Amino acid sequence: MFTTNNKLVRKGMALAAALGMSALGLVAIGAPGANAAPAIDKNADYKIIVTPLSGEKIKNPDGKKLTEDTTSKLIKSGDFKLEKGDYDVTTSTGYEKATKATVTTFELSNGVDDTKNGTVAADGKVEFTVKPGLYRLTQTKAPAGYKTALPSLILIPMTDPTTGSWMNEVYVYPKNGSAGKITKKDITDKDTVVKPGSEMTFEIDSPIPSLTAKDQNDKFKSYKVTDTPSGPLKVDKTNSQIKKVEILEGAGVSATLEPGDYKVLDSTPYGIELTVSGLSKLDMHQGKTLRVTLTGKLAPENDDIWTKDPSQWAIKNKAAYNYDSDKGETGGSETGEDDQPNVPMAKLKINNKDGVTDLNSKGAEFSVYACKDVNSGDPSTTGDAILNGLKAGEASSQPLGARSGGLCIKQTKAPTGYELGNKIVKVEFDNNTVKNAADAKKAVEVEYQNTLKSSDILSKLPLTGGAGIALFLIVAAGLLGGAYYYARRNRVRA
Known part of the structure; x- marks a missing residue:
């Protein structure tokens, strides 16, 4: 159909298109060709096959399917939008405009x-069937932990650089760079055992x-950090405070953001949004870490959450x-199950015993403390009591948060017939122990042993009651009587 000269013209026009698209990373760059009208059927159908990949950017893309194995680089999720431009590429004027x-x-x-939306399928691809034209491809949703690919332009049809003919299928490989991993850590004072109304402190990195x-002078346009609590924790403008915002480099602080560098969000979820001055600091510290330290509070004891499972x-x-950035890059991620706090809570029940004998009915009471973190020696308490007056055999009125350091129990009222316990007892209250009890809808049950009966103590005291008192009175009476007799006799003799 075409002469050799016509083929050369077509190849030249394809190179012109490539020049217009080279900055987008979609086609290879060659020498610009002649400006002539291509023979394009405006009713023909073509396919754009989008395959997002991780890792390095594809070098010298030409619209053809890659011959290398990309299985390990496939990103099998994400959404894309394909918009058709106002360019009639079947005319020389429209074609030239499209290439520029x-x-x-x-x-x-x-x-x-003229706008199509698609979701990446399980095979890592999303396909669009289109007519000739210039299209803008935008990733509207990136997989968690990845940046969105930069917007790009795709000219349809494209010339196969090997055969010189139009390609029915054009393959594009947007790069999804890593957006990095966000983590959240509970940094509440280690000596605190949380309960209803307690304040907790967290770090978000x-x-x-x-x-x-x-390298094209792209800059941050917006940046937000937010926190979404669940369960009894409340993180909002009423119960929380942003303590500090810092930029970290390694283990050190590279820069501190001032209050004017961010605004606290009034909406839900709670968090911060950087202002122009804060964004400029991010621009200077790309590749580093932003740390937000904030507080939250557990619901008070009268909250409905405590009536639930x-x-x-x-x-x-x-x-x-x-x-997002000035040039259209967007990204972000949220914490996974292993990168965020998850502290189970349960009530505590202390069973008072003498060996295997149940003493719960004998009225003992206890106070509960956080255990001091000691490597050796007897258990000891730290701080004020978490619970006071906890009766033996009864679950605490308030649940307590799991604590790897355990709980320390001090007996404050002895069971009837027993001496007051003189030891502080450490009991396990770690995540597994507490979670298992909560899942079973039970309190964590622990034991406090009283083995010293009051009668054992009394039996070792001098005999001062009963027959002993009577004998003492008889002896005393005899001594008094003898004293009276001798005194009277002495008076008569005198």
């Missing part, structure tokens, strides 16, 4: 159904990504961060 367009200058078509187009008392709160 950029993502920034791209003009949308006003046609009906979110990455400051290195923007893909940093104990498995719902677990203290949980996930964190998330999101950002």
Whole structure:
């Protein structure tokens, strides 16, 4: 159909298109060709096959399917939007205009159904069937932990650089760079055992990504860090406070953000959004970490949460961060199960015993403390009592949060017939112990042993009651009588 000269013209035009798209990383760059009208059928159907990959950017992409094995790089989730531009590439004027367009200058078509949306399938691809034109591809949702790919332009049809003919299928490989991992840590004072109304403190560490187009002077346009609690924990403008915001480099603090560098969000979820001055600090510290330290409170004792199933008392709160840039890069992630606090809670029940004998009915009472963190020696308490007047055999009125250091129990009222316990007893109250009890809708049950009966003590005292007193009185009476007799006799003799 075409002469040799015509083929050369077509190849030249394809190179012109490639030049217009080279900045987008979709096609290879060659020498610009002649400016002539291509023979394009405006009713022909073509396919754009989008396969997002992790790792390095594809070098010298040409629209053809990659021959290398990309299985390990496939990202099998994400959403894309394909928008048709206002460019009639079947005319020489429209074609030339399309080859000079950029993502920034791209003009949308006003046609009906000129925007298509697609979700990446299990095979790592999303396909679009299109007519000839210039299209803008935008990733609207990236997988968790990844940046969105930069917006790009795709000219349809494209020329196969090997055969010189139009390609029916055009393959594009957007790069999803890592958005980094966000983590959240409970840094509440280690000597605290949390209970209804307690304040807790957390650190959220979110990455400051290195923007893909940093070399093109791309800058952060927005950056948010938020916290979403569940269970009894309340993190909001009433119960929380942003303690500090810092930029970390390694184990040290690289910069501190001032209150004017961010604003506290009034909406739910609670968190911060960086202002212009804060974003400029992020621009200077790309690749580092932003740390937000904030507080939250557990619901008070009269809150409805404590009437629910104990498995719902677990203290949980996930964190998330999101950002976008001037050139359209977006990204973010949220904490996974292993990167966020999860503290189960349960009530405590102390069973008072003498060996295997149940003493719960004998009226003992206890106080409960956090255990001091000691490596050796007898258990000891730290801080004020968490619970006071806890009766033997009765579950505490308030649940307590799991604590790896255990709980220390001190007896404050002895069971009837027994001496007051003189030892502080340490009991396990770790995550597994507490979670198992909460899942079973029970209190964590522990024991306090009283083995010294009061009668054992009394039996060792001098005999001062009963027959002993009577004997003492008889002896005393005899001594008094003898004294009276001798005194009277002495008076008579005198």
